[in-house]
Amino acid sequence: MVSERSFELYCPTKVKFGVGVSSEAGEEIKKLNGQKVLVVVDPGVVAAGVLENILKSLEKENLPYIIFDEVEVNATLSKVHKASDLQKKEGCDILLCVGGGSTIDTGKGVGCLATNPGPLQAYEGPEKYNNPPLPSVAIPTTAGTGSELSFGAVLYDEERNYKFSFRSSMQIPKVALLDPLLLKSLPPSVAASSGMDALSHCVEAFVSKWSTYITDAYCKQNFHLVGQYLRRFVANPSDVEAAGGMLQASAMGSMAFNTARLGLVHAMASPLGVHFHLPHGTSCGVLMPPVIRYNLIACPEKYIEIAIALEGSVKGTRKMEQAYSAIDAIDRLMADIGLHVHFDSAQIVEEKLSQMADETLSSGMQLTNPRNVTKEDVIGVYRDFFGI
Numbered sequence: 553m554v555s556e557r558s559f560e561l562y563c564p565t566k567v568k569f570g571v572g573v574s575s576e577a578g579e580e581i582k583k584l585n586g587q588k589v590l591v592v593v594d595p596g597v598v599a600a601g602v603l604e605n606i607l608k609s610l611e612k613e614n615l616p617y618i619i620f621d622e623v624e625v626n627a628t629l630s631k632v633h634k635a636s637d638l639q640k641k642e643g644c645d646i647l648l649c650v651g652g653g654s655t656i657d658t659g660k661g662v663g664c665l666a667t668n669p670g671p672l673q674a675y676e677g678p679e680k681y682n683n684p685p686l687p688s689v690a691i692p693t694t695a696g697t698g699s700e701l702s703f704g705a706v707l708y709d710e711e712r713n714y715k716f717s718f719r720s721s722m723q724i725p726k727v728a729l730l731d732p733l734l735l736k737s738l739p740p741s742v743a744a745s746s747g748m749d750a751l752s753h754c755v756e757a758f759v760s761k762w763s764t765y766i767t768d769a770y771c772k773q774n775f776h777l778v779g780q781y782l783r784r785f786v787a788n789p790s791d792v793e794a795a796g797g798m799l800q801a802s803a804m805g806s807m808a809f810n811t812a813r814l815g816l817v818h819a820m821a822s823p824l825g826v827h828f829h830l831p832h833g834t835s836c837g838v839l840m841p842p843v844i845r846y847n848l849i850a851c852p853e854k855y856i857e858i859a860i861a862l863e864g865s866v867k868g869t870r871k872m873e874q875a876y877s878a879i880d881a882i883d884r885l886m887a888d889i890g891l892h893v894h895f896d897s898a899q900i901v902e903e904k905l906s907q908m909a910d911e912t913l914s915s916g917m918q919l920t921n922p923r924n925v926t927k928e929d930v931i932g933v934y935r936d937f938f939g940i
């Protein structure tokens with residue numbers, strides 16, 4: 553299913569890949585004419601010692617910098633505001649975001665508020681603000697979100713207990729430095745969760761109503777890389793070859809979903825993550841099997857391709873039977889990397905399912921899902937997921 557609609561593919565980021573490439577941050581910021589840098593980072597990444605060579609590269613170029621090191625997992629709105637106050641007070645004109653999706657998305661919020669009045673919640677959805685944000689350089693330290701190359705940012709609004717995304721082609725980082733060495737300190741649980749995020753981006757983009765031949769090429773390569781490297785990477789995040797493969801798989805995810813968009817997994821993952829306190833990648837991973845079961849009749853051929861790319865073969869001779877192999881392959885991958893969740897079924901009341909289904913639909917992400925979705929369908933998929 554490759555759509556016949558016209559499309560725009562916009563990849564403005566300069567991507568540099570290689571062991572040690574993160575120490576070129578100073579040089580790249582100089583080329584962008586940055587005068588004063590706000591370094592955005594979270595405490596876990598600082599404690600892991602990831603920043604040292606990166607800061608040296610700023611010093612080598614005589615670039616003054618200020619560090620904001622309070623980013624929280626899930627990119628909370630309150631920390632975006634705190635970082636934004638610091639950026640304004642210090643007059644920083646460029647952002648250097650070093651971390652996972654939470655850090656890079658916090659940077660996107662800061663960049664937007666530097667040149668637009670806000671509040672950020674008013675910009676929920678696509679292309680809602682007018683002024684170009686501050687330029688940014690992104691250095692991912694997880695391999696999953698692809699935020700270093702994406703239009704999107706996902707922020708957690710604590711007051712509403714709601715995760716929202718705001719998207720703009722203007723907020724794609726100018727430079728992404730993909731350095732496999734930085735991932736060596738990644739806890740295996742984060743490697744597993746963010747790795748499933750990377751896979752889910754391409755599974756969703758590949759079956760999307762907006763998929764294209766070009767984005768399909770990124771997706772297929774992502775499936776091969778995840779099949780080849782995710783287990784190895786979780787077993788040993790300092791395996792540079794595996795980390796590099798996963799970093800590239802993750803980058804391909806956003807290169808695909810910037811154009812092809814996502815689907816029901818991501819639409820359902822934010823409510824699931826918020827109400828049951830799960831990391832984003834874990835929510836996406838565990839929702840893939842029930843969502844694929846729901847979607848299967850829309851495009852079984854594509855799920856057969858996913859299964860073959862992940863595992864090299866499919867089971868059975870009938871088309872639908874073979875397509876089910878994609879679910880089995882993903883279940884096996886999650887079992888091998890130790891990704892599983894348990895719920896107390898008493899927590900899963902009707903009103904909560906109804907609220908989560910409303911939040912799913914309000915994201916709009918289900919609009920490109922290969923199978924059309926109603927509120928009852930969403931509740932049905934959540935029921936399948938919870939086994940109730």
Ligand SMILES: NC(=O)c1ccc[n+]([C@@H]2O[C@H](COP(=O)([O-])OP(=O)(O)OC[C@H]3O[C@@H](n4cnc5c(N)ncnc54)[C@H](O)[C@@H]3O)[C@@H](O)[C@H]2O)c1
Pocket residue numbers: 594595596597600602624625626627651652653654655657693694695696697698699702703704705706734735736737738739742745746749806832833
């Ligand atoms: N903008 C997008 O396009 C996009 C896409 C998908 C997900 N997201 C968002 O990204 C967020 C998830 O990001 P994530 O999965 O990258 O995780 P994260 O940024 O939330 O980080 C998770 C944990 O890993 C630690 N960590 C990260 N790198 C480390 C390293 N190298 N060594 C040691 N510890 C390290 C962090 O300190 C943190 O505690 C979610 O909020 C999600 O909604 C955004």
Ligand SMILES: [Fe+2]
Pocket residue numbers: 697749752753818832836
């Ligand atoms: Fe995601």
